[in-house]
Amino acid sequence: MNLQAAPVLYKSTRQNPNEWQTDLPHLKAIREYYEQAGPDYGAWSSQFNMHFGYWRAGINPFKLESMLEEMNQQIGQRLQLETNAPLQIADLGCGLGASARSMARQHPNGKVYGLTISPWQVQQGRKLNLPEGLNDRVKLMVGDYTIMPFADGSLDGCYAIESACYAPGNDKAPLIQEAERVLKPGAKLVVADGFFKHDKPQSNIMKRMYRRLSECWVVRDFALLPAFRKALIDAGFTNITIEEVGYRVAPSVMHVPATVVKFLANYIWKERTLKMNRHRRNNFIGPILGILAGLDRRRFGYHIITATKAGEPKFMM
Numbered sequence: 001m002n003l004q005a006a007p008v009l010y011k012s013t014r015q016n017p018n019e020w021q022t023d024l025p026h027l028k029a030i031r032e033y034y035e036q037a038g039p040d041y042g043a044w045s046s047q048f049n050m051h052f053g054y055w056r057a058g059i060n061p062f063k064l065e066s067m068l069e070e071m072n073q074q075i076g077q078r079l080q081l082e083t084n085a086p087l088q089i090a091d092l093g094c095g096l097g098a099s100a101r102s103m104a105r106q107h108p109n110g111k112v113y114g115l116t117i118s119p120w121q122v123q124q125g126r127k128l129n130l131p132e133g134l135n136d137r138v139k140l141m142v143g144d145y146t147i148m149p150f151a152d153g154s155l156d157g158c159y160a161i162e163s164a165c166y167a168p169g170n171d172k173a174p175l176i177q178e179a180e181r182v183l184k185p186g187a188k189l190v191v192a193d194g195f196f197k198h199d200k201p202q203s204n205i206m207k208r209m210y211r212r213l214s215e216c217w218v219v220r221d222f223a224l225l226p227a228f229r230k231a232l233i234d235a236g237f238t239n240i241t242i243e244e245v246g247y248r249v250a251p252s253v254m255h256v257p258a259t260v261v262k263f264l265a266n267y268i269w270k271e272r273t274l275k276m277n278r279h280r281r282n283n284f285i286g287p288i289l290g291i292l293a294g295l296d297r298r299r300f301g302y303h304i305i306t307a308t309k310a311g312e313p314k315f316m317m
């Protein structure tokens with residue numbers, strides 16, 4: 001049986017956990033974006049999956065929600081965890097907890113800790129946990145994934161779906177180092193996100209497009225694949241697998257235009273105006289620019305990266 005069954009939460013010695021740095025200016029901007037545009041994600045996913053989907057043979061590409069859930073399943077598979085073990089997993093940047101709920105269903109004896117910097121998301125996510133009675137096993141919390149409230153070497157796995165992009169720098173080192181600290185030896189970190197493949201110069205028009213995209217999604221620095229890989233190695237991760245899965249994600253991206261049109265029609269019908277606040281406007285411009293980034297395949301791509309914390313897994317009979 002796996003060793004870990006004890007609680008992993010602890011009071012950080014490095015920082016008073018009640019003083020989460022969610023008031024730092026860049027975190028404040030991200031939080032403001034998610035609080036203003038957050039409800040609009042309901043137009044994308046009834047379950048509030050705030051990410052793109054994953055298509056594989058057997059899944060109907062016209063069923064967006066199935067592909068969104070499949071992304072959760074794919075991440076779960078890459079964590080390579082025993083189905084029925086009493087695991088402790090962390091969702092780093094959990095949104096309203098859709099992936100955390102999926103992970104809890106995948107591991108009926110496991111506990112999933114979801115971290116987000118948005119108190120609104122925690123509140124709404126806990127409501128979404130209720131129908132399945134998941135609040136005991138899906139613990140959604142306000143917190144910063146670069147200073148996590150977990151003890152060293154206490155987690156069986158952690159993952160970040162379209163949230164690692166918000167970590168500082170293009171190598172995302174603060175997130176990677178913190179994940180390495182909290183994982184048990186042999187446990188995995190899985191990251192799904194858009195990455196630049198290199199930092200070679202680009203045309204002015206593309207520079208402007210990416211600048212606008214980063215404004216829309218409040219991403220300060222997009223991740224750069226070689227820098228991210230180096231940060232994983234420097235932090236002590238091994239068995240690093242980098243999969244470019246743009247073609248798996250593309251069928252869900254195809255749903256963006258119809259979702260935007262549906263959203264706008266509803267909005268105009270309800271509000272009788274096209275005026276809306278900056279974050280809500282950006283929230284539907286962002287995915288459209290995301291399609292352009294997706295077409296810029298030599299430079300940008302959607303990747304799933306899996307890395308293992310060095311060391312031998314510990315087992316207890």
Ligand SMILES: C[S@@+](CC[C@H](N)C(=O)[O-])C[C@H]1O[C@@H](n2cnc3c(N)ncnc32)[C@H](O)[C@@H]1O
Nearest residue numbers: 049050051093094095116117144145161163166
């Ligand atoms: C695009 S949403 C993805 C949500 C979720 N992973 C999903 O796929 O449904 C990005 C999430 O990252 C979170 N986030 C951004 N910076 C963070 C940080 N420093 N610590 C924890 N969460 C963060 C946001 O609050 C938001 O919940």
